[in-house]
Amino acid sequence: MKLNELISIIEKKFPNNLQYDWDNSGLNIGYGDKDINRILTTLEITEDTVDEAIKSNIDLIISHHPFLFNKINRIVDTDTKGALAIKLIENNIAVYCMHTNYDIAFGGLNDYFLTLMGIENCGVLDPISSYDDYENGRMFGLGRIGKLKKSTTIEKFIIALKARLKLNTIRFVGKNINSSVKSIAVVTGAGAEYFEMIARSNIDVLVTGDMKYHQAVDAYELDVNVLDLGHYGTEYIFSDAIKKYIDEEIGGIKVQVSANMLNPFIEC
Structure with missing residues (x-):
């Protein structure tokens, strides 16, 4: 299935125009005509989830929180977000985000x-x-x-x-x-x-x-x-929810839940 086709199906159920003005849901990185065979779902896109996606030959990461959110003036490897963006592009991994539109829908x-x-x-x-x-x-x-x-x-x-x-x-x-x-x-x-x-x-x-x-x-x-x-x-249950939705209502694509979702708080 082409990425644009998949997005069209998803957004019929979870309209992108429901998101708040400050949000950045939707396609953050990727070519619309890319073939999508393997998807990784996650709450947040971090270095660990990107590395997991590369090792698993993932075509598309679907995250809850937008990958590109705050203003970015340059994409360089000396910046954390820039380095991840470069790695994603070099490995031809698309990024699609479902944030406040998915909360509301x-x-x-x-x-x-x-x-x-x-x-x-x-x-x-x-x-x-x-x-x-x-x-x-x-x-x-x-x-x-x-x-x-x-x-x-x-x-x-x-x-x-x-x-x-x-x-x-x-x-x-x-x-x-x-x-x-x-x-x-x-x-x-x-x-x-x-x-x-x-x-x-x-x-x-x-x-x-x-x-x-x-x-x-x-x-x-x-x-x-x-x-x-x-x-x-x-919100970590987002990953399971999206996998369930794609498996049951779209099908034909292998979806895996990230094993590296980050909760930055450690309970001591």
């Missing part, structure tokens, strides 16, 4: 998170206001609202999250870890700012990552329960 990362946890999907947390941003009568937006099959405590919910997502730690913000949980909101990645929206709702807990200290203080004072799984903890 139906069937994207927030929906996959709920499915993985066996939580009923009750809709979008923060809808986009544009009239054009609809699909089958539903409004696109960031985050999802979910409902557990039966009520539990925050402590037991934490245990379930850690087991299913293979996490060693989860940070809890709240006044009572034994309080009841039935409804949840999930914003994969950095979604801690949504605690103020949660305070005005009937949602029992916000599941997200990257909560800052002062946000945590304010959330506590507003009596909002927050579970901070870390940025990596909520």
